[in-house]
Amino acid sequence: MIEFRKDIFADERDDNLNEIGKPTRRQDILGHVTGRSPFYDDHQFEGLLHLKCLRSPHHHARIRSIDTKPAEQMPGVHRIIQGSDVKVNLNTLLSLMNFGEDDEPVLSDKKVSYVGEPILAVVAETERQAFDAIAKIRVDYEVLPHVLDPEEALQPNAPLVNETMPGNAFPYHEKYNHQKLRFGDVEAAFAQADHIVEDRYQMSPIEQAPIEMCGAIAAPETNDRFVCYTSTQALFFSLGTAAKVLDVPSNRLHFIGGTVGGGFGGKVDSLHEPLAILGCMLTGRAVRYAFDRQEEMQVGAPRGAERWYIKDAVMNDGRITARKFTGYFDVGAYTRLSSYAIIKAAGHLPGPYTIPNVYADIYCVYTNRTPATAMRGFGITGVDFAIESHMDQIAHKLGMNPIELRLINSYMDGDMKAHRREAKNTALVECMQVAAEKSGWNIAPDFKAMSSHNGGEGWRSEIPHTVTDTNGQIGNGVPASTVRPATTSIPAYVPSQNPSYAAPPAQPARPVSPPTPQSNVQATPTAPPQASAPASSSTPKRPRVSRFSSISGTRRR
Amino acid sequence: MAKKPIQFQLNGSSKSVFVEEGQNLLEVLRREVGDLTPKLGCAQGACGSCTVLIDGEQIVSCLTLAETVEGASVETAAGLANGPTLHALQEAFMDGFAAQCGFCTPGMLVSAKALLDKNPSPSRGDVIEAISGNLCRCTGYEPIIDAILAAAGNGHNSAGRYSGSGRQS
Ligand code: FES
Numbered sequence: 001m002i003e004f005r006k007d008i009f010a011d012e013r014d015d016n017l018n019e020i021g022k023p024t025r026r027q028d029i030l031g032h033v034t035g036r037s038p039f040y041d042d043h044q045f046e047g048l049l050h051l052k053c054l055r056s057p058h059h060h061a062r063i064r065s066i067d068t069k070p071a072e073q074m075p076g077v078h079r080i081i082q083g084s085d086v087k088v089n090l091n092t093l094l095s096l097m098n099f100g101e102d103d104e105p106v107l108s109d110k111k112v113s114y115v116g117e118p119i120l121a122v123v124a125e126t127e128r129q130a131f132d133a134i135a136k137i138r139v140d141y142e143v144l145p146h147v148l149d150p151e152e153a154l155q156p157n158a159p160l161v162n163e164t165m166p167g168n169a170f171p172y173h174e175k176y177n178h179q180k181l182r183f184g185d186v187e188a189a190f191a192q193a194d195h196i197v198e199d200r201y202q203m204s205p206i207e208q209a210p211i212e213m214c215g216a217i218a219a220p221e222t223n224d225r226f227v228c229y230t231s232t233q234a235l236f237f238s239l240g241t242a243a244k245v246l247d248v249p250s251n252r253l254h255f256i257g258g259t260v261g262g263g264f265g266g267k268v269d270s271l272h273e274p275l276a277i278l279g280c281m282l283t284g285r286a287v288r289y290a291f292d293r294q295e296e297m298q299v300g301a302p303r304g305a306e307r308w309y310i311k312d313a314v315m316n317d318g319r320i321t322a323r324k325f326t327g328y329f330d331v332g333a334y335t336r337l338s339s340y341a342i343i344k345a346a347g348h349l350p351g352p353y354t355i356p357n358v359y360a361d362i363y364c365v366y367t368n369r370t371p372a373t374a375m376r377g378f379g380i381t382g383v384d385f386a387i388e389s390h391m392d393q394i395a396h397k398l399g400m401n402p403i404e405l406r407l408i409n410s411y412m413d414g415d416m417k418a419h420r421r422e423a424k425n426t427a428l429v430e431c432m433q434v435a436a437e438k439s440g441w442n443i444a445p446d447f448k449a450m451s452s453h454n455g456g457e458g459w460r461s462e463i464p465h466t467v468t469d470t471n472g473q474i475g476n477g478v479p480a481s482t483v484r485p486a487t488t489s490i491p492a493y494v495p496s497q498n499p500s501y502a503a504p505p506a507q508p509a510r511p512v513s514p515p516t517p518q519s520n521v522q523a524t525p526t527a528p529p530q531a532s533a534p535a536s537s538s539t540p541k542r543p544r545v546s547r548f549s550s551i552s553g554t555r556r557r
Numbered sequence: 558m559a560k561k562p563i564q565f566q567l568n569g570s571s572k573s574v575f576v577e578e579g580q581n582l583l584e585v586l587r588r589e590v591g592d593l594t595p596k597l598g599c600a601q602g603a604c605g606s607c608t609v610l611i612d613g614e615q616i617v618s619c620l621t622l623a624e625t626v627e628g629a630s631v632e633t634a635a636g637l638a639n640g641p642t643l644h645a646l647q648e649a650f651m652d653g654f655a656a657q658c659g660f661c662t663p664g665m666l667v668s669a670k671a672l673l674d675k676n677p678s679p680s681r682g683d684v685i686e687a688i689s690g691n692l693c694r695c696t697g698y699e700p701i702i703d704a705i706l707a708a709a710g711n712g713h714n715s716a717g718r719y720s721g722s723g724r725q726s
Pocket residue numbers: 596597598599600601602603604605606607608617618619620
């Protein structure tokens with residue numbers, strides 16, 4: 001049931017919504033209920049061949065030799081595809097956007113870096129025959145030490161997971177082993193804090209688990225073109241990747257997709273299309289390359305594991321005056337899209353709160369685990385889980401109402417975010433007020449009266465003094481005053497109005513602060529991009545305009 | 558491998574095909590007969606997207622040997638509509654936003670039909686039980702449960718009330 005709260009921000013929009021709030025049938029629903037929606041595997045081809053991969057049984061191994069002879073004679077086998085058959089056998093997805101080095105072979109016949117990594121492919125009349133042939137192939141592995149934890153992977157003596165990525169970290173700006181955010185001076189704020197609240201949060205990898213498994217079918221078309229039916233979520237991404245890897249002009253590839261049996265981010269990696277098309281090129285027949293369910297779960301890229309350390313400076317009245325993050329994204333053996341997720345995460349910190357001093361080091365770390373990729377809220381979900389869990393920890397520690405704690409620290413219109421963009425069109429205050437009301441959660445009258453319009457006063461709209469280090473880069477300086485006064489727009493916290501919110505459930509002991517990073521890659525800080533014109537404190541509040549667009553100043557994808 | 562002829566009823570019409578020993582019914586329906594409504598979601602009996610009815614019983618076709626349906630009556634989602642006239646369940650799924658990606662939908666509809674054929678006025682619990690073998694990653698199940706109840710006339714939409722006769726006329 002949808003309820004519209006048109007009373008909120010009523011003066012900012014014309015009340016002329018004519019689609020939102022009214023159920024509208026999906027345009028593809030008739031196909032869905034009649035079972036006629038054309039999923040990629042619903043395309044039938046005469047003489048369809050099936051492609052299956054030989055996959056690594058090891059986390060990490062060098063391949064000394066591969067003997068395919070016994071498989072070549074097996075019934076039904078049409079072709080064995082090796083790494084040398086792939087024209088450009090090293091790729092990274094974001095190279096289409098000029099971001100990152102090619103680091104992942106399509107078929108990895110020299111070294112494998114995760115369990116399930118494809119080594120070669122067999123194209124046969126049936127999937128069964130392809131599996132039978134794969135069982136006959138002999139691979140001589142030299143098993144190498146492996147690393148499965150991101151913090152261990154950053155140690156100087158850790159095994160090198162990905163030869164394109166020295167130090168097991170993605171190089172930001174081609175030289176820094178992490179993404180850095182500096183805003184104000186957290187150390188000075190810690191020194192003046194009433195409380196320091198620190199903890200560690202981690203999220204496991206999560207499989208998208210679509211009910212339709214990933215796959216593609218490629219078939220010869222007229223005029224030396226190839227048609228590819230695919231489950232991809234990102235048709236032009238897959239087209240560009242296939243054209244690059246196979247070294248053919250993209251106008252020779254005819255991609256058909258758009259009917260996706262659930263994606264959730266897991267169908268962007270374009271693993272199937274290049275191999276299905278290559279199989280088709282090499283055999284002249286239609287070729288289907290589809291994950292089975294075990295491959296989908298083991299090899300299909302999940303949302304990666306994340307570990308976050310958060311340290312906050314908190315005053316007795318609930319103001320958070322500094323927040324320091326150390327984040328590790330465990331991206332598995334290859335980059336895929338993860339380096340971009342970390343940039344997104346850095347732009348999101350410190351969450352939807354206005355905190356005058358923010359510090360973050362975020363590492364994109366390679367381990368011998370399944371490469372990670374997009375999943376819903378890519379780059380944001382893990383750290384939001386950490387931030388909101390941490391907010392509750394602070395509320396418990398101070399014995400505060402957790403909603404009021406969030407309201408005290410909530411960002412509002414005109415506030416300066418740590419990535420140096422003005423917060424616009426904020427609505428966190430109103431969302432929390434309505435959530436509290438709907439759930440019968442009591443908040444004090446002053447907090448019920450707060451408004452997102454009241455931010456942007458004084459220091460809240462300013463970029464704080466952020467000292468540069470001796471290299472002229474943004475570092476960790478010591479400005480005079482870092483604990484900012486409460487602004488008039490935020491009600492004071494009245495403890496007596498609140499029952500006790502203390503005493504969180506007991507938790508097992510765990511490390512709360514990150515180890516000192518040691519790495520063989522230069523860790524000199526880099527400045528986050530500076531917004532051109534920071535709002536000055538004397539600027540009158542911007543006129544209220546209709547609420548659209550996003551906080552980051554870029555369009556949402 | 559020796560092929561074996563089999564004959565069965567598919568949604569009321571007779572089919573004769575050659576099947577290989579050990580071939581599963583899902584593959585035969587999709588590749589040999591050309592009924593693409595049962596979907597391959599796991600081939601392990603775990604997801605239910607290949608669900609069909611064999612003599613009225615809900616069965617996962619991926620784990621059913623094709624040769625065992627000799628002489629049987631097989632129903633799939635392709636048999637739900639009567640020409641252009643949709644089944645009450647299909648109408649209710651459309652009205653109730655009970656499909657997003659649509660991949661689980663044919664199997665879900667078949668499971669729901671098996672339920673309503675036996676029990677035209679199921680409780681919510683009966684519906685949950687009936688679709689407990691069908692996984693859906695998109696909808697969160699609630700709209701599906703509501704749609705099945707609506708088709709049975711237990712919900713808000715009684716226009717297409719399920720007649721219990723298997724086909725809506
Ligand atoms: S495909 Fe048969 S149960 Fe999943």
